[in-house]
Amino acid sequence: MSEGEKVRTSGEVAREPTLPTVNPTTEKPEPAQATFHPAVYVSVWITLSSSVILFNKYLLDTLNFRFPIILTTWHLAFATLMTQILARTTTILDGRKTVKMTGRVYLRAIVPIGIFFSLSLICGNMTYLYLSVAFIQMLKATTPVAVLITTWVMGMAPVNYKTLGNVSIIVLGVVIASFGEIKFVMVGFLFQLGGIAFEATRLVMVQRLLSSADFKMDPMVSLYYFAPICAVMNGVVALFLEVPHISMENVYTVGVSTLIVNAMIAFLLNVSVVFLIGKTSSLVMTLCGVLKDILLVGASMAIWQTPVTPLQFFGYSIALIGLVYYKLGGDKIKEYTNQAGRSWAEYGANRPAQRKFVVVGAALLILFLFVGSLAPTGTVDRVKGVFPGSPAAGSA
Numbered sequence: 001m002s003e004g005e006k007v008r009t010s011g012e013v014a015r016e017p018t019l020p021t022v023n024p025t026t027e028k029p030e031p032a033q034a035t036f037h038p039a040v041y042v043s044v045w046i047t048l049s050s051s052v053i054l055f056n057k058y059l060l061d062t063l064n065f066r067f068p069i070i071l072t073t074w075h076l077a078f079a080t081l082m083t084q085i086l087a088r089t090t091t092i093l094d095g096r097k098t099v100k101m102t103g104r105v106y107l108r109a110i111v112p113i114g115i116f117f118s119l120s121l122i123c124g125n126m127t128y129l130y131l132s133v134a135f136i137q138m139l140k141a142t143t144p145v146a147v148l149i150t151t152w153v154m155g156m157a158p159v160n161y162k163t164l165g166n167v168s169i170i171v172l173g174v175v176i177a178s179f180g181e182i183k184f185v186m187v188g189f190l191f192q193l194g195g196i197a198f199e200a201t202r203l204v205m206v207q208r209l210l211s212s213a214d215f216k217m218d219p220m221v222s223l224y225y226f227a228p229i230c231a232v233m234n235g236v237v238a239l240f241l242e243v244p245h246i247s248m249e250n251v252y253t254v255g256v257s258t259l260i261v262n263a264m265i266a267f268l269l270n271v272s273v274v275f276l277i278g279k280t281s282s283l284v285m286t287l288c289g290v291l292k293d294i295l296l297v298g299a300s301m302a303i304w305q306t307p308v309t310p311l312q313f314f315g316y317s318i319a320l321i322g323l324v325y326y327k328l329g330g331d332k333i334k335e336y337t338n339q340a341g342r343s344w345a346e347y348g349a350n351r352p353a354q355r356k357f358v359v360v361g362a363a364l365l366i367l368f369l370f371v372g373s374l375a376p377t378g379t380v381d382r383v384k385g386v387f388p389g390s391p392a393a394g395s396a
Contacts, residue, residue, distance in 0.1 A: 041276045046292040048269040053133060053296060054303070055262050060128045061304075065254045067246050068125030069238040071262075072118070076231035078263035079270055083224040096221045106225070109209050113222075114229030116202040121230070122237060123195030130188025133300035134308050137293040138177045139192045141319040144326065145170055146200035154204055169322030176315025182307050223270055290320055 059065045087093040127136055145167045151157040178184065209222060251259070276288075297316075300306040348355040 038279055041272065041279050042288045045269070045272040045276045046288065046295075048265060048272050049289070050292055050296055050299070051265050052262075052269050053136075054299060055265060056125060057128050057133050057304075059254060059258070059262060060125065063254050065250060066129060067238075067242045067250070068129065069122050069234060070242050070246060072121040072125055073231060073234040073238050074259060075121075075263050075266040075270075076118075076227055076234055078260075079223065079227040079267045080231050082267050083220070083227060086220075087224060093220055093224055096224060099221060101225065109205075110222075110225045111229055113202060113205050113209065114226045115233060116198045116205065117226065118230045118233040118237075120195050120198035120202055122234065123191045123198060127188050127192045127195060130185040131192065132183065132304065132306040134297045134306045135177075135181050135183075135312075136192060137296045137300075138312065138316045138319070139174060139189070140196065140289070140293060141316065141323060142171060142174050143196050143200060143289070144323055146196050147203055150200045150204045154201075154208075156204060156208065163326070167322065167326045170319045170326065173315045173317070173319025173322060176318060177312045178315070180309040180311030180313075180315060182309060220271065220275075227270070290323060294320075 056068075056071065059071065060068055065071070083093065087096065131139075148157075148163065148167060152159045178189070206222070297308065301308060344355075
């Protein structure tokens, strides 16, 4: 080999490290998996939750289908059937194949959730037989307090008496609203308190289940597992309390198709609840429920002409203010208020007509709620014919 060839060879070798050693196409990052913004889960949950509440009140009260435990059993049996079908016909529930579901895990995690879920549904639906939707939603403002105390009891957060003092204003507001309730029924009030306690326990347990380091389950998979135990428990309770008193005539009066639609909406709500908790937390869900409760109070006044007194509005307003302060704190409220002010000004500059429409709509809603609270019971009874089939004001 000549000296010139050696030089060329050595030069070629020197250039080799600069050559690409990996195909650039293989280094491209995988596209991010599409996901929804948390606001989407919140909006869907608010819509479905409101629909289920109004639908259940319509069945149990207006249509006189006074079998709340049977209704919840039907909901859960339908959810069990739907999850079984989805597991066998789609890939939505394929995550269950990676879950090592043993008898110990089922008894330790799934069964307790099912029990508290059943109890919350039973108490919640029983309440519709005694109280108005508006008052029920006011009582539900204490749910964050119950969730907070439950996290302390279950050891998921340290006890903080300062925080307890902050949330006491929520309880104070609800107490004032309760004194202002025209049709106060103690039995319904106790059922609602029990439902809130059971629901708070369930929410915390679901959150712990979905975030547990021991085993993680997809939200739909968790519904797949705890819906059957809920259906069985509710069915056993209904067997002793309601089945002896129901007949097929009660079912035909309501309509089979109506019950199917009701169960479908309830199933979608269960799915949205589990997804919402999985994407955020149980406390976020209770905070987002504030808007839903306000809308439901207005819907109750419009559909059933439920009288809401000024004292109730005052107490409920205190509870909502306390709830927002507890969730955000003074600094965050100030920060979000400034941000909202800037965004509102920018929105007005870009879309002045739409902003005027929003302002007018909000003013009309507030005026409607205020005037409705001042309307005497006699006036409500005279205008109830606007909604055919609706019961007298305050009946629940």
